[in-house]
Amino acid sequence: MSFIIQLIVIVVAFISHANEAIAQFIPPYTSIVVPVSKHIDVAKPLYSAKILTVYEDYTQYVRLNFLIDIDAPFIWHECTLQWNTYRGSCPANTLCNYPISCEEYQCEDLRTTYSYDNPSCPPVNKGPTLPGWGYCTCPVKVVNPVTGSCGQALLSYDHEYTVSTSNGRNVLSGLYGAYPNAACAPSSSFESFPTNVTGIMALSTSPYALPTYLNGPLKSIMALCLPSTLSAPGVLFYGNSSYYLLPQSDIDIRSFLSYTSLIKHPNSFGYFIGVNAIVIKKRSIDLFGNTTTKLSTIDPYTTLRTDIYNQVVRRFSSVTKRILPAKPVAPFGLCFDTSTKASIKVPDIDLVVEDGKKWSISTANSIKQMTEDVACLAFVDGGATSEPAIVIGTYQFEDNFLVFDLEKSTFGFSSSLLRKKTSCANFNFTMAS
Numbered sequence: 001m002s003f004i005i006q007l008i009v010i011v012v013a014f015i016s017h018a019n020e021a022i023a024q025f026i027p028p029y030t031s032i033v034v035p036v037s038k039h040i041d042v043a044k045p046l047y048s049a050k051i052l053t054v055y056e057d058y059t060q061y062v063r064l065n066f067l068i069d070i071d072a073p074f075i076w077h078e079c080t081l082q083w084n085t086y087r088g089s090c091p092a093n094t095l096c097n098y099p100i101s102c103e104e105y106q107c108e109d110l111r112t113t114y115s116y117d118n119p120s121c122p123p124v125n126k127g128p129t130l131p132g133w134g135y136c137t138c139p140v141k142v143v144n145p146v147t148g149s150c151g152q153a154l155l156s157y158d159h160e161y162t163v164s165t166s167n168g169r170n171v172l173s174g175l176y177g178a179y180p181n182a183a184c185a186p187s188s189s190f191e192s193f194p195t196n197v198t199g200i201m202a203l204s205t206s207p208y209a210l211p212t213y214l215n216g217p218l219k220s221i222m223a224l225c226l227p228s229t230l231s232a233p234g235v236l237f238y239g240n241s242s243y244y245l246l247p248q249s250d251i252d253i254r255s256f257l258s259y260t261s262l263i264k265h266p267n268s269f270g271y272f273i274g275v276n277a278i279v280i281k282k283r284s285i286d287l288f289g290n291t292t293t294k295l296s297t298i299d300p301y302t303t304l305r306t307d308i309y310n311q312v313v314r315r316f317s318s319v320t321k322r323i324l325p326a327k328p329v330a331p332f333g334l335c336f337d338t339s340t341k342a343s344i345k346v347p348d349i350d351l352v353v354e355d356g357k358k359w360s361i362s363t364a365n366s367i368k369q370m371t372e373d374v375a376c377l378a379f380v381d382g383g384a385t386s387e388p389a390i391v392i393g394t395y396q397f398e399d400n401f402l403v404f405d406l407e408k409s410t411f412g413f414s415s416s417l418l419r420k421k422t423s424c425a426n427f428n429f430t431m432a433s
């Protein structure tokens with residue numbers, strides 16, 4: 001069975017490469033598709049992508065869960081370095097990869113230009129040599145997105161990741177193989193991660209993030225839809241495709257999208273947009289012009305610089321006067337008593353972007369139920385000097401379809417799919433017959 005999978009991977013990978021040379025060839029898929037799971041077993045909700053990989057002896061496929069990080073500069077996961085791959089010295093049930101030596105260009109390039117931007121991490125030195133290999137290894141700094149603590153990983157070649165192909169509607173039978181370089185970290189680095197999550201999938205604009213390693217048409221567009229539920233997966237696509245979510249099998253989700261420019265931000269490989277105003281029930285909160293806003297798949301809630309936060313909270317309390325307030329529950333500053341109501345409904349918070357387009361944050365994405373009796377406005381105060389002034393977090397992304405067009409440098413957003421009677425957990429993962 002696994003041999004067959006491997007064969008398909010090789011064929012698909014070959015087709016992908018050939019595609020660049022033979023312009024007329026049209027692959028049977030428009031995209032690759034990866035299921036996205038929500039995890040709530042650590043301090044903040046996190047989301048992972050399920051990817052198939054293979055143990056060194058090529059006999060056994062394993063599913064690995066990688067945390068989705070649209071800001072990380074490179075991919076890293078639990079694995080071991082091994083230079084003498086033909087000696088069978090890769091321990092059982094371990095992923096082994098060939099080391100990149102500290103003298104190679106990539107090592108220097110990644111360390112100087114594409115490393116994690118965290119001044120509090122200690123500098124890395126030349127790596128130890130591996131017995132019998134004779135070269136120095138290439139340690140790189142990593143930052144644990146759960147705890148914020150610093151660690152180290154060792155850079156290596158050709159990690160094998162296999163994902164499903166798609167037509168935007170279903171999963172297709174062909175598989176797609178990508179072979180990125182990534183860094184290996186020991187299992188202890190992942191102890192604070194959600195259960196069964198043992199890696200970071202970098203989906204940023206860094207040349208060491210995943211998109212670089214996908215073939216031409218796939219890498220131009222990323223679409224991400226984070227689920228709000230644990231019961232069914234959300235979805236991550238790469239590829240310029242139409243996308244469909246059940247039960248509307250005839251509506252391309254792209255028809256729901258508004259677009260704004262992605263803006264470049266120095267020292268970051270992440271994604272940023274400009275927000276001109278925040279509007280709540282027709283009244284605009286003054287942002288003093290175009291405010292740089294970061295998109296984050298690691299921050300759980302939208303963070304606002306104190307001056308903006310205070311205005312949002314003041315306006316939001318005034319438009320929700322008829323709802324009984326409750327004592328705030330950290331990290332939130334504005335909460336409501338829901339003991340007499342099953343649920344509350346609040347006005348939208350509209351982020352106004354280019355050309356007056358609005359990203360509407362409706363109740364499902366603005367109010368978080370904390371206990372049976374208390375629900376809170378799921379925005380947090382980032383402090384007086386927080387930079388960027390706005391960071392949009394994952395609670396505001398759930399059940400919103402997001403498209404990152406890396407070629408045109410634009411960002412598409414749907415606002416809540418619940419208003420369109422669908423959700424991120426509605427992709428039909430059944431294989432097309």
Ligand SMILES: *[C@@H]1O[C@H](CO)[C@@H](O)[C@H](O)[C@H]1NC(C)=O
Nearest residue numbers: 041062063065194195196197
């Ligand atoms: C973790 O993975 C193991 C092995 O695949 C599985 O049996 C277990 O149910 C998983 N645990 C969670 C919490 O997903």
Ligand SMILES: *[C@@H]1O[C@H](CO)[C@@H](O)[C@H](O)[C@H]1NC(C)=O
Nearest residue numbers: 220221240241405406407408
């Ligand atoms: C995606 O495809 C559409 C046509 O279907 C085309 O207009 C657009 O330019 C393509 N975008 C990219 C980034 O290739």
Ligand SMILES: *[C@@H]1O[C@H](CO)[C@@H](O)[C@H](O)[C@H]1NC(C)=O
Nearest residue numbers: 261263274275276290353354
């Ligand atoms: C905000 O400014 C950036 C340049 O700094 C520009 O690219 C972007 O289009 C502007 N956004 C809005 C919403 O005006």
Ligand SMILES: *[C@@H]1O[C@H](CO)[C@@H](O)[C@H](O)[C@H]1NC(C)=O
Nearest residue numbers: 170246249428430431432433
């Ligand atoms: C999901 O896709 C399969 C394969 O195309 C199809 O048979 C099935 O009807 C779809 N499910 C729904 C609920 O439409």
